[in-house]
Amino acid sequence: MLSLMHFVILSVILFSIGIFGVLTRRNAIGILMSLELIFNAININMVAFSKFLTPDNIYGEIFTIFIITVATAESVLGLAIILAIYRMRQKIYADEMNLMKW
């Protein structure tokens, strides 16, 4: 029988894999992709809690739609910034971006 625990543990594992990616990737695009993993872990959590705890009002799923919207906008802007940095410096490695470091 599927329980809430299954989904929560799955989302925790996915979340921590995303954290690992954010912390270890050098490539800025890789960091953005790891962020997508984190957002998806949150989405699984939202929908699972919505299904098991408050099935009558589906606010969890509505919230997931807004999370997806904002995550998409964030990813588009992040990729645009990465492209602009690449134009300027020919590098997209996060540990070499020191333009604003004093």
Added chain:
Amino acid sequence: MVELILFYFWAAIIIIAAIFTVISKNIYHSALWLGLTLFGVAGIFVLLNAYFLAGIQVLIYIGAVVVLTIFVITLTKEITGKLEKQHNKQIIPALISCLLCVFLIISAVLKTDWATRIIHTTAEDKTAKIGNLLLTDFVLPFEFASVLLLVALIGAIVIVSIDKENENA
């Protein structure tokens, strides 16, 4: 029983693909693995009876975000050139911190008493309900989301478009 088997199937796909997304040496392969992960999440949404969200997941994430990421990867890096190192030297601390994160959250979840709060219902399609709510209770956030998307669209164009005068300077 079928549900359980399907859950473990999708969970295995998600976790394996997510690990390869994170550790893959080639960033292009990593983007393809990300697509597989997002597809697995869509499968999990189907198991949770959120069919509309599963459709959105495939359309927006795999159809737009992953494709956009692949575009940017091909624009910023020579696929055929030699591969640069993709990970920094923080692998061990990162591993420790994410294992701590797993331990912390799972122990918190196991200590919580969910049994009294879980409400069992029959599976149903909630798409019509979502549509109703989006245009009644949530109409303001809905409009804000559309404005946000417009701003992101214009902002991305402005950031990426080349300014001829600045380029020569």
